[in-house]
Amino acid sequence: MPSLQVSLAALTVLIVAYILLSHFQQRNRELPLPPGPPQLPFFGNATQLLGKNMITVFDQWAEEYGPVVYLRMFGQPVIVLNSAEAADDLLEKRHKNYDGRPNSILASTAMQGDMMMPFIHANDRFRRVRKLVNTELRPTAVTENFNPVQTVEVHKLVNHIIHGPSNWKNHISTCMGSILTTAVYDKPLRGGKETEGIIKDVIRLNDELINAIDSGQNYVDFLPFLQYVPGIPYKAKAAAYYQLAERTYKALMDEAKANFEAGKSAKGIAARLLEKESKGGDSRVKITTGGDEDGDGDGEPDYREQYWALAAFYLAGSDTQSIASQSLILALALHPDIMKKAQDEVDKVVGSDRVPSFADEPNLPYIKALTKEVLRWRPTGPVTIPHASIESDNYKGYFIPAGAMVIPNVWTMQQDPKIYPEPEKFDPERYVRTPNLPVHAFGFGRRGCPGRRVGEQTLFLEFATIAWALHVSRAKDPQTGEDIPLNSDRETGFSPVGLLEPLPFKVSITPRSEERTKLLERVVESEEI
Numbered sequence: 001m002p003s004l005q006v007s008l009a010a011l012t013v014l015i016v017a018y019i020l021l022s023h024f025q026q027r028n029r030e031l032p033l034p035p036g037p038p039q040l041p042f043f044g045n046a047t048q049l050l051g052k053n054m055i056t057v058f059d060q061w062a063e064e065y066g067p068v069v070y071l072r073m074f075g076q077p078v079i080v081l082n083s084a085e086a087a088d089d090l091l092e093k094r095h096k097n098y099d100g101r102p103n104s105i106l107a108s109t110a111m112q113g114d115m116m117m118p119f120i121h122a123n124d125r126f127r128r129v130r131k132l133v134n135t136e137l138r139p140t141a142v143t144e145n146f147n148p149v150q151t152v153e154v155h156k157l158v159n160h161i162i163h164g165p166s167n168w169k170n171h172i173s174t175c176m177g178s179i180l181t182t183a184v185y186d187k188p189l190r191g192g193k194e195t196e197g198i199i200k201d202v203i204r205l206n207d208e209l210i211n212a213i214d215s216g217q218n219y220v221d222f223l224p225f226l227q228y229v230p231g232i233p234y235k236a237k238a239a240a241y242y243q244l245a246e247r248t249y250k251a252l253m254d255e256a257k258a259n260f261e262a263g264k265s266a267k268g269i270a271a272r273l274l275e276k277e278s279k280g281g282d283s284r285v286k287i288t289t290g291g292d293e294d295g296d297g298d299g300e301p302d303y304r305e306q307y308w309a310l311a312a313f314y315l316a317g318s319d320t321q322s323i324a325s326q327s328l329i330l331a332l333a334l335h336p337d338i339m340k341k342a343q344d345e346v347d348k349v350v351g352s353d354r355v356p357s358f359a360d361e362p363n364l365p366y367i368k369a370l371t372k373e374v375l376r377w378r379p380t381g382p383v384t385i386p387h388a389s390i391e392s393d394n395y396k397g398y399f400i401p402a403g404a405m406v407i408p409n410v411w412t413m414q415q416d417p418k419i420y421p422e423p424e425k426f427d428p429e430r431y432v433r434t435p436n437l438p439v440h441a442f443g444f445g446r447r448g449c450p451g452r453r454v455g456e457q458t459l460f461l462e463f464a465t466i467a468w469a470l471h472v473s474r475a476k477d478p479q480t481g482e483d484i485p486l487n488s489d490r491e492t493g494f495s496p497v498g499l500l501e502p503l504p505f506k507v508s509i510t511p512r513s514e515e516r517t518k519l520l521e522r523v524v525e526s527e528e529i
């Protein structure tokens, strides 16, 4: 009992100190804060968000308060950027001050030891890891490391859909995951029993992390003093996750290292990275405890940073690509005219005697426009990953506090009728007319998605092959013969938190011709060998 009293007393002291500090931070400024909704003294605006669809609330606040909105969530300053202009001014032009990430006590520190790229601060580790990731994802590396894998996996995907159309969503998710596990570790992802062992752990880690964030287990991020409370429940679970993550990501790299040292040909980015280093006589291929040895921050990532950097590919690239593909299927079923236009373009350029390839890209502008419009219409991350301000700033006469969470509200930006007339309409033609019309779904500044090219290319080949081989339309109710309704409403037809994933829906997917089905089967068989 006395220890409980001590804990409660300590907790009270921490809460009071926290409130005082956050109030001091608000007062210690000369400029006004950006406009925003009324706040309660401690909870800020959090109560106005509870139980509501965050994007809907942000959208309304954008209308009411303008392009830059200020909130306080449990004492933490939050800036929401609602216009492309504000995002460009701050996150691109002043990126050095906005490349930070908010303190993520659960997902980054407790669950991943501050090693996982999308969550880490703009620190020396971030700069080392970013160098590695950008090198492995530069255009020539994508052509070499990803295009052959994307080709095989997309062909397999469409062939699987032909033979099991009701399972189309699982086929997509396997394909998108497999592109990453194969390109990085040379380990294709297989359904059922074949996805045992280490790759199963990669999938599990991904799912558990998303679940921890989306289900509100990250309460400690909003009430940071809780991390000092002994026995707080999130810690044990997070520690178990961290151990599994460390073991899994290291084991994958170790296996690549062992294969390469045994003289097997280096397949996959992990093995090739180690091979490149050894050819350069580089001594970095050794297991260390992480960090920049000379402490200057611009060194090369060590072994531990390397395997965590490569782990970010699956984590950041599998669900994002998969969800964009689901939104495409929904859009095609809703718009038979768009399905037909896509099919007509592919038929004209590719014909029936071969399957689409990356070489067709310059000749398929409508398919390319379709990939952009899907990501504009229903952006996978409607608010992307939050950034954080490093120093305090003055934007158009408003005070932006240091350490504020900065949320790019991509949803509202991509629904701006001045830039995208009739924004709610799914209309790929807007990108045919204006190919450089912006797509903000990949984020901003130095934190913008380094896998953008991979994502765009996967979606391009997938969409072209779907249009070539399949017909997607509304499903009919077998009892009544009526169309089964489809709900593409952002608020009621999509998941309310996290990534913008369509809620389960039914469509009809049929092969376009026997001839194309047979050709695709032959292609898949030949690629299997």
Ligand code: HEM
Pocket (backbone or CB within 6 Å): 117, 118, 119, 120, 133, 137, 312, 313, 314, 316, 317, 318, 320, 321, 324, 375, 380, 381, 384, 385, 386, 387, 441, 442, 443, 444, 445, 446, 447, 448, 449, 450, 451, 452, 454, 455, 456
């Ligand atoms: C349709 C597919 C994809 C979409 C829509 C997408 C979107 C995003 C967004 C919005 C961010 C955060 C940007 C920001 O903070 O401003 C991000 C970060 C990231 N993405 Fe992607 N992404 C996709 C595919 C991929 C792929 C295929 C990979 C890897 C091959 C990848 C790797 C990453 C990484 C490592 C980060 C963290 C960057 C950082 O924190 O600095 N992404 N992505």
